[in-house]
Ligand SMILES: Cc1ncc(C[n+]2csc(CCOP(=O)(O)OP(=O)(O)O)c2C)c(N)n1
Ligand code: SF4
Ligand code: SF4
Ligand code: SF4
């Protein structure tokens with residue numbers, strides 16, 4: 001039986017300490033990141049794993065562990081910004097070795113989980129992540145993608161969408177904000193050998209839990225990219241975290257899919273899509289773009305892009321069906 | 327809280343009190359206060375699932391069904407996400423100023 | 429020089445000696461990335477792992493930054509973890525070198541000293557180690573392959589001592605030691621195993637019953653206190669090093685200390701240096717003593733924590749002290765010279781003192797250079813504020 005949240009509520013009740021992340025953290029009201037952490041940890045705990053988490057520097061890390069406080073009730077390590085994958089490679093290898101040396105029981109069922117933002121993943125931490133995946137460490141790497149360097153005040157990253165207004169790629173009189181297209185991080189990680197990679201959205205908890213479950217039971221490294229609305233710098237109401245996530249899926253902005261050892265599967269296929277502009281319009285970060293005279297042109301191009309990407313995903317699903325590599 | 331001296335704290339910057347953040351009450355940040363109408367509530371658990379601050383209090387009844395109880399106002403930051411996800415609009419966000427006397 | 433029983437010894441390179449120390453220590457985790465001249469250490473060790481000679485799990489990381497990050501993770505988890513590097517590799521680790529120390533993780537890392545780029549160079553100098561001298565690591569320097577082997581084993585005990593809990597760099601000169609063959613007397617495997625023992629675990633991450641948080645955001649209200657603890661740990665390292673060295677002497681017959689005096693009893697002119705150059709200095713001391721000069725040498729085994737008291741003890745009242753540095757500090761005095769000079773500020777009878785920079789980028793140091801520096805001292809030709817160079821073309 002797949003894990004479901006009614007059953008989770010039954011298990012955890014109001015006892016957040018049994019989930020692993022508790023009250024009193026200082027993330028902004030409505031921030032998506034703690035929801036992603038909570039979803040992941042609840043699934044791991046529900047499946048009987050002992051989570052050990054690693055954090056890359058970023059909002060989730062700084063706001064949950066302001067000394068002498070910590071919001072974590074599971075073992076936690078933060079090392080630096082760009083190296084959570086290497087750090088967790090070390091933690092995972094230590095467990096393997098200590099089992100081999102007979103210093104901890106063979107049947108300990110750990111879930112090594114790394115959490116990192118888009119800066120720590122698409123940009124500065126990409127090498128460390130690629131190394132971890134290539135070496136095959138059994139670590140679940142969860143990217144909470146808030147699409148910018150938010151902890152340091154909304155700077156552009158390789159995961160920032162085209163046209164978004166950030167402090168290092170502002171919408172100016174000449175340049176319309178970020179001009180490049182967001183990296184396709186899941187495809188990059190999914191292109192490694194023997195890895196499970198997927199996107200997820202908090203607006204679809206069942207899909208989210210199923211992917212975490214699959215990742216944790218996967219015999220090798222796994223990667224989940226979860227869209228993480230940033231109420232502060234996406235300039236959305238504190239209460240809009242879920243609705244904006246939902247719009248992202250409904251407008252093909254954030255398609256839900258997975259790559260399991262090379263096999264693509266689109267896990268949710270909405271019957272009808274909304275136009276991309278609805279996702280953009282819902283957020284203040286696109287307002288400067290949308291008030292430019294050339295806004296329509298840019299939005300049309302982006303719409304074209306997400307349409308093509310969706311067609312391509314379906315084609316990849318068809319083409320890779322049952323063709324597992326390794 | 328009185329700050330400790332260097333001989334009194336664990337080495338290495340380690341925090342050995344899991345969940346100590348609970349001593350910090352984020353409820354003071356709140357501008358809007360969620361109020362639940364339990365007559366409307368269907369105990370669907372969506373508010374519990376989404377609350378980014380783990381501030382929804384629930385219990386499990388004799389039929390083993392989880393039940394919405396209310397909010398942990400010590401921690402609730404008033405984001406209104408619970409109200410937004412509630413399928414039956416059982417949660418209303420009210421300005422904190424209405425509760426000043428309490 | 430150290431007494432080595434030639435019958436019991438094997439002729440090996442420094443890299444092989446250190447790799448064998450690591451084999452005998454058998455850490456749970458080794459994460460390393462190759463860089464000349466450290467590479468043969470990783471290669472030897474990888475072979476031990478591949479052949480099942482050790483149970484160690486090796487992480488063939490994609491960079492030194494990840495090597496240091498992974499050993500931090502492994503050590504925090506509760507494993508005994510080691511790595512090794514040189515020059516640019518150490519520089520790439522730099523950020524995490526500090527984090528290993530501030531997290532109080534007892535990682536032992538042989539550093540095969542090589543000149544830092546640029547321009548790029550692969551040969552010996554100490555610029556790599558000196559760039560980390562304020563990182564919070566204990567820094568030991570080996571003169572010979574025997575010392576590199578011994579200090580690697582000894583370092584484990586010092587690092588893991590519950591009152592210390594600091595990482596240790598064991599420095600050995602690139603090529604000169606790492607690739608140079610010398611006789612090394614190996615201890616029996618069981619003796620090393622027993623000496624290092626099982627690691628004592630402090631706040632292991634894998635203890636899920638007692639979950640801890642490593643690496644919190646530590647602002648102005650506590651960061652300073654944590655730094656003060658690191659200062660104290662270095663003091664403890666100074667106190668405990670003689671005890672650990674004494675225990676090592678019991679199993680090996682070889683004696684280690686903060687510094688090693690050579691023909692100092694009646695010496696009026698003393699040369700101070702780190703690493704393999706001390707062998708050349710000793711040769712020159714013998715040579716000059718035959719000619720009646722009262723010269724001697726002081727080798728620095730431990731550079732961090734800096735054994736100021738020992739230095740004062742040995743140098744107080746000498747006529748002159750010559751300090752040799754295998755690295756420069758651009759715009760300031762060379763690092764060893766600066767430290768020695770500062771230690772002598774408190775001496776009751778301050779010797780004259782002179783600074784000599786030598787051997788950068790692997791430039792040869794020959795007995796004549798050393799003799800020249802000694803002669804400057806003897807002839808009263810030392811200037812406290814003048815940095816001189818040995819083996820440099822004008
Ligand atoms: C090596 C290094 N460079 C830069 C920084 C400064 N820095 C800290 S967090 C951060 C941005 C984090 O962005 P992201 O990974 O997206 O996480 P977020 O804060 O958005 O959750 C930056 C630039 C750092 N800590 N370390
Ligand atoms: S800045 Fe954004 S990502 Fe960071 S805590 Fe606030 S809402 Fe969350
Ligand atoms: S979301 Fe609404 S209906 Fe569901 S439990 Fe919460 S208050 Fe009740
Ligand atoms: S308003 Fe926000 S913080 Fe408060 S209970 Fe609702 S979801 Fe939680």
Ligand SMILES: [Mg+2]
Nearest residue numbers: 117118148150
């Ligand atoms: Mg980000």
